[in-house]
Amino acid sequence: MPEGDTVWNTARVLEKALTGETLTGSDFRVPRLATTDLTGWTVAESASRGKHLLLRLTREGRPPHTLHSHLRMDGAWRSYAPGERWTGRPAHLIRVVLRTARSVAVGYHLHEITLVPTAEEETLVGHLGPDLLGADWDPAEAVRRISAAPSATIAEALLDQRNLAGVGNLYKAETLFLRGLWPWTPVAGVTDLTGTVTMAQKLVASNRGRWTQTTTGSLRKGETSYVYGRRAQPCRRCGTAIRKAEQDERVTYWCPRCQPEP
Numbered sequence: 448m449p450e451g452d453t454v455w456n457t458a459r460v461l462e463k464a465l466t467g468e469t470l471t472g473s474d475f476r477v478p479r480l481a482t483t484d485l486t487g488w489t490v491a492e493s494a495s496r497g498k499h500l501l502l503r504l505t506r507e508g509r510p511p512h513t514l515h516s517h518l519r520m521d522g523a524w525r526s527y528a529p530g531e532r533w534t535g536r537p538a539h540l541i542r543v544v545l546r547t548a549r550s551v552a553v554g555y556h557l558h559e560i561t562l563v564p565t566a567e568e569e570t571l572v573g574h575l576g577p578d579l580l581g582a583d584w585d586p587a588e589a590v591r592r593i594s595a596a597p598s599a600t601i602a603e604a605l606l607d608q609r610n611l612a613g614v615g616n617l618y619k620a621e622t623l624f625l626r627g628l629w630p631w632t633p634v635a636g637v638t639d640l641t642g643t644v645t646m647a648q649k650l651v652a653s654n655r656g657r658w659t660q661t662t663t664g665s666l667r668k669g670e671t672s673y674v675y676g677r678r679a680q681p682c683r684r685c686g687t688a689i690r691k692a693e694q695d696e697r698v699t700y701w702c703p704r705c706q707p708e709p
C-alpha cells in the first residue's frame with residue numbers, strides 16, 4: 448500500500464533511472480496528454496511531497512516543467528534497462544513511458560498525471576500539510592492544522608493530507624496503537640497531539656529505503672505490524688483479539704484493551 452515511504456522510495460527509483468538524463472522518447476497513454484512529447488527534455492530532479500511524485504524537467508529556452516503523478520492505492524513506477532522485458536505489471540496498466548539512452552521508466556496505473564510549469568507546482572501540492580519526509584517537516588504546524596477541526600476523529604485527522612502529508616491506513620492504525628488511542632477519539636480528546644504526529648513521522652521515516660514496511664522492528668512475514676491486517680489475532684502486548692471495523696470508508700484495526708474507548 449503506497450504510503451509516504453513508498454512514494455519516497457519510488458522517487459529514488461526515478462532519480463536513479465532518470466536524473467541528469469535527457470529523454471530520448473516519451474509515451475503518454477492517458478487521453479489528456481496523448482500528444483505530449485517530452486523528447487529533448489532533461490530530468491533535473493525527482494522529488495516526493497507526501498504521496499505525490501514530482502519529476503522536474505528542464506529544456507533550454509523553455510520554462511522548467513513538472514510531471515506530477517500519484518500512486519493512490521495501486522500505482523507504481525518501475526525502471527528497466529533498454530531492451531529488458533517489462534515485467535512489472537500487465538501492459539494495459541501502463542500510463543507513461545519515459546526513455547533515456549540508459550534506462551526506461553514505466554509508470555503503471557498512475558493517477559492525476561499532470562504536466563505543469565514548475566512555477567505552478569503549488570497548484571498541485573500547495574494544499575498539503577507538512578511532509579513527514581520533507582526537510583521542512585514541522586510537527587507544530589501539523590498539530591496546528593489538526594487542531595483546527597477538534598471534532599474530527601484522530602484517525603480521520605491523521606489521514607487528511609491537508610494536516611500532514613504521508614500517512615496512509617497502515618501508519619494511521621499503527622500510530623494509534625502505539626499511542627494507546629481509540630481510533631474514534633475526537634481530536635479535542637487527544638492530550639498529546641505532538642507526540643502523536645511525531646510517532647507517525649518516526650514510523651514512516653524508519654521505513655525509507657526498503658520496500659518491506661514494519662512498525663514492530665521485525666521484517667519477518669507476519670510480524671511487521673501490531674494491529675494492521677491482524678483482525679482476531681492476539682495483541683502483541685496484551686493478547687486481546689485485535690478488532691477491525693470500517694471507519695470513514697476505510698478500515699481500521701485496534702486493540703480494545705490497549706486502545707480503550709474513553
Ligand SMILES: [Zn+2]
Pocket residue numbers: 682683684685686687702703704705706
Ligand atoms: Zn492490546
